[in-house]
Amino acid sequence: MFTSALRLSLLAVAGIALTLPASAExxxxxxxxxxxxxxxxxxxxxxxxxxxxxxxxxxxxxxxxxxxxxxxxxxxxxxxxxxxxxxxxxxxxxxxxxxxxxxxxxxxxxxxxxxxxxxSLTMHFVMSKESEVNDFTDLEGTTLLLGKGSFGAREGTKYLKLFGLEGKVKLAEVELSNAVPALKNGQIDGFVTAGSWPAPNVIEAAASTDVNVLSLTDEQIAKTKRAKIVIPAGTYAGQETAITTTSLPxxxxxxxxxxxxxxxxxxxxxxxxxxxxxxxxxxxxxxxxxxxxxxxxxxxxxxxxxxxxxxxxxxxxxx
Known part of the structure; x- marks a missing residue:
């Protein structure tokens, strides 16, 4: 009798278990x-x-x-x-x-x-304060690091052409990974990078030397055919105003x-x-x-x- 009762209890428990929802991972x-x-x-x-x-x-x-x-x-x-x-x-x-x-x-x-x-992939044109470059019209005669093969390098090259600066800016033969030390020692006046903001290499540059991240005008942004994006003031050290630039969503x-x-x-x-x-x-x-x-x-x-x-x-x- 005990065995039968136990068997019925186990069957009842099993029945309840079967009705419970399975954990769906x-x-x-x-x-x-x-x-x-x-x-x-x-x-x-x-x-x-x-x-x-x-x-x-x-x-x-x-x-x-x-x-x-x-x-x-x-x-x-x-x-x-x-x-x-x-x-x-x-x-x-x-x-x-x-x-x-x-x-x-x-x-x-x-x-x-x-x-x-x-x-978004956000364009940054990062210039040393010593270069006295405040907008794209000041870039003529400067030394700029674009890097090679990246989205940022391709976009940077495109923007120089669009804004009439092709051949008027010296392109540095330095890897983008060396951009911050090259900027600090005066080997370059600025560098171009694309990534999510805040960009780690721009944070590093702004923390170690005085920099100015350029903004684009609405007319310039329209020429690039990219999306407009605004990086809030204070995102980078010394950045007192918002940066208007372009991005690839x-x-x-x-x-x-x-x-x-x-x-x-x-x-x-x-x-x-x-x-x-x-x-x-x-x-x-x-x-x-x-x-x-x-x-x-x-x-x-x-x-x-x-x-x-x-x-x-x-x-x-x-x-």
Missing amino acids: TRITYKSAKSSSSYYQMGVQIAEAMKAGTNGDIIVTVEESQGSVQNVMETRARGADYVFTTPPALVGLAQSGKAMFEGKTSPKFADIRALFPIP VVAYTTTAMDDDTAYQLTKTFWETKAKMSETARWWDGVDQGLMGTITGKIHPGAVRYYEEAGFTLTDAQQ
Whole structure:
């Protein structure tokens, strides 16, 4: 009799256990950038924030990448767990089969959907105070370090051409990693760098010597065909006024293969933990609702649900 009663009790417990919801751990792969870059570090911060913000329900693994083009291309072979970062312009090129995506189109490119913006690639023209350069008209005759092969180097070269300075500025043959010591010892008058603000090398330069970060006029920004961005006063040592410059927006994307609930939770957790991330990395201060306008394509329906709940304003093209 005791054995029968025990057996019935165990069956009852088993029945209750079967009715309880299983702990659903969702695993996400986040493809960012080279491991030495600030964008890879951002990915690590997002992974930590997702784990903490969802009590371990979402686990993000950060993968190194060789760049944004690779990130977009991999949507052809990836599944529902894939999140990647890239400028919105590259998504548009992929979906239209233009530029670097010519002859490499895929139906899966049409399924790319945005989740949330991350810090933009922001242009910095950093000049020593001794150079007495206060705007681009003063650059003629100076020695400038652009670096090689980077987005900042390409943009810097483009701006010199646009503003009539090609051949009028001496370009230093120094690696960008040596920009700060080269500026301090007078080897160069200034350097150009692009990254999330506040940029670590600009912080270092401003802390070790007097610098002036140039602003662009609205007319100059229009010529660059880049987004306008304002770096608040006080971001860098000695910077008493805001810096108006250009940026290349960067966004975290997935595809329609991801289910709505996961996209909703990723987006909700990102925005709700952004302030906490800003406590240890100030570049998150540059992400606010104003960057939503840089998303030129469609947003994932799950993310749209969060934005509607949170009172964000979305365009018809984004939904």
